[in-house]
Amino acid sequence: MSEQQDRPPGRPVPPRPLPPHLDPRAPRRPSGSRRTTAPPTTPGRGRASRVLSVLAVLTSFAVLAVAVGGYLLVNxxxxxxxxxxxxxxxxxxxxxxxxxxxxxxxxGSDTRGDLSAGEGTQGRGAEFVSGQRSDTVILAHLYGDSDKAQLVSFPRDSWVTIxxxxxxxxxxxxxxxEGKLNSAFERGGPPLLIRTIESLSSLRIDNYVQIDFDGFQSMVDTLGGVEVCLSRPAKDRWSGIDLEAGRQTIQGEQALAFVRQRKGLPNGDLDRIGRQQQFIAAIVRKTLSAGTLLNPFKLNGVLNVATDALQVDDGTSVDDLRDLATRFRTFSAGGVIFSTVPVADASGFRERQSVxxxxxxxxxxxxDRLREDEAPDTPEAPVARPTAAPLVVAPEAVRVRVFNGAGVSGLGRRAYDDLAAVGFSLVGAPDNRGSSATATTVYHGPDRADSARTLAAALPGSRTELDPTLTRTLDVVVGSSYAGAKPVQVTGARPAAPAEPTAPRSAAPAVKTAAEDPCAA
Structure with missing residues (x-):
């Protein structure tokens, strides 16, 4: 809570001595030593792209707090x-x-208030939805024993337990x-969204930050725009984006459109997350640059706009903000790590909706790694791969329905014919289900796991997934990586049940940092 609340109105704020960890004359903490400052508790209203605003704000707080006499300014x-x-x-x-x-x-709160479709920066046509949604959800983990932070993005249509x-x-x-992740925020606000993320991850959320459309746009404009890179031109009437290919500096409505566009991108929301991570990285680089940090007028303007747009939980005190700022003062762009929660199928289908x-x-x-505060670049011992179990169900005994999940013309018919050629029993005609699947997925009912293994073996690179609504017939959703079907060999005998192994921990997911140049590929 703010320190001003218990002070009589009109009485000036007395000067306070700088605490040791903010006093520039005090000795610096040795690199790698343990921090003993009290942890912070939360920031305010955000959207995917708004995450960049949060990092910029916190980094700027750090500079003001330790280099520009910022103790009073933080107040x-x-x-x-x-x-x-x-x-x-x-x-x-x-x-x-x-x-x-x-x-x-x-x-990133997709709040539209009383605006109508097409007004301001609220979206147009089918992109406009009234009310409030978590258009972007990012979990920022600040590592305790290093000057690193990992930002994990969650697709807003993730199918999770509410x-x-x-x-x-x-x-x-x-x-x-079960429901989409953004419905938790829409129906129960920040408390339900936090409970959903904590239930999904078993991670305790310490701070909450939220920012809206206008706050994001004002933040970027105050910075003088941000440099991005596009591999091809981007034009989309729904988001309003209209940009040339290559390296360029964008701001205003085009900056907002850059991080909002989803239609027209091959992988939909996953590609949009990639855009947002590129934009956040650019914000981090620009905020940490001398041109911003050493310009008190620009820095003050950025902080005025950003803090006016932010909302945080009511447990976050000014001391929490100072401590958080202190953490960020030694950060570099290379220490800000981006990743996305692992996805099995970007074009799934549940309860008559795409998820x-x-x-x-x-x-x-x-x-598991985040709970242990273990950075993704920490090496792990190699794990031996288990031997695949033999197949016990013949292809002709496997009933299959085929769906084109990639939106590629003729792909469903091609897979249908390929599977028929290697002996599977096809049911009905090929149909469409989604348009952005990359991997091919075999869906099976509770008692058809063996049949699913046979079908997956015939489709190199495919995976299986339980769908309790299915019975005798399997569904295969063909992704864009489909490379044909091959004959399989069946033993005719079910293998003995092996002893329950201890599940090895998977290798850390692929990550990138804010220091990487998106045009350098």
């Missing part, structure tokens, strides 16, 4: 930030992260159910 900016009440009014939360690490949930909650509009209890299906195994491994 000023703290008073400009709105607080959201009762964000962490949650029971049965995960344990705290070790080594003074912090987890910050950054949300915990039970009380509907704020009706007062009725809604039981736990993003997450890879449960790889996702668990990613969150």
């Amino acid at each position: 000023k900016y703290d008073r400009q930030i709105d607080r959201i009440p009762d964000v962490f009014a949650i029971e049965d939360r995960p344990a705290e992260t070790p080594r003074d690490a912090r987890n910050i949930l950054i949300v 915990p039970a909650y009380t509907d704020p509009s009706t007062g009725q209890v809604v039981e736990a159910h 993003v299906l997450l890879d449960e195994t790889k996702m668990a491994a990613m969150f």
Whole structure:
């Protein structure tokens, strides 16, 4: 809470001595030593691209706090930030992260207020939706024993378990159910979104930050624009983007369109996340550059705009912000790491809607590392691969429906004919399901796992997934990486059940840093 709340109105704020960790005359903490400052607690209203605003704000706080006499300035900016009440009014939360690490949930709120479609920067046509949604969700993990941060992006259409909650509009209890991630924010606000992320990851969220459309755009404009790179021209009437290929500096509505475009991108929301990560990296580089840090007028302008647009949870105090700023003062662009929660199928289909299906195994491994505060570049011992089990169901005994999931003309018919040629029993005619699948997925019912293994063996590079709604017939959704079907060899005997092995931890997911040049490929 702000220190001004208990002071009588009109009384001037007395000067306070600088604490040791903010005093430029005090000795610097040795590199790698353990931090003992109290952890922070949360920031405010965000969208995917807005994450960049958060990092810029926090980095700028650091510079002001330690280099520009910013102790009093932090008090000023703290008073400009709105607080959201009762964000962490949650029971049965995960344990705290070790080594003074912090987890910050950054949300890009797609809030449109009373605007109509096409007004301001709120979107047009089918892209316009009234109300509030978490257009972007990013978990920022600040590593405790290093000057690094990892930003994990979540596709907004991720199919997840929404915990039970009380509907704020009706007062009725809604039981736990499966749904899209952004529906948690839409129906239960920040508390339900935090509970959903904590349930999914078993990570405790320490801080919450939110920012809106206009706040993002003003932030970028105050920085004088941000440099991005496009491999091809981008023009889309839904987002409003109209940019040439190559390296260029963008701001205003084009900056917002750059991070919002989803239609016309081959992999939809996953490509949009890549755009957003590129933009955040550019913001980090520009904010950490001498041109911003050493220009007090520009820095003050950035902070004035950003803090006015931010909302944080009401547990975040000015001391938390100072401590968070201190952490960021030694950050470099190479220490800001980007990753995306592992995806199994970007064009999944559940309850008559297109969704993003997450890879449960790889996702668990990613969150295990974060819970242990282990950076993704930490080496791991190699793990021996298990031997594949023999196939026991003949192709002619496997009933299959074929779906084109890549949007590639004729792909479904091609897979249908290929599978028929190697002996599978095809049901119905090929149909369409989604348009952005890369991998081919075999869906099977609870008692058809052996049949699914036979089908997957005939489709190199495919994977299997349980769909409890299926019975005798398997569904195969063909992705753009499909390379044909091959004959399979069946033993006719079911293998003995092996002893339950200890699941090896997967290797860390591929990551990139804010120091990488998007045009350098």
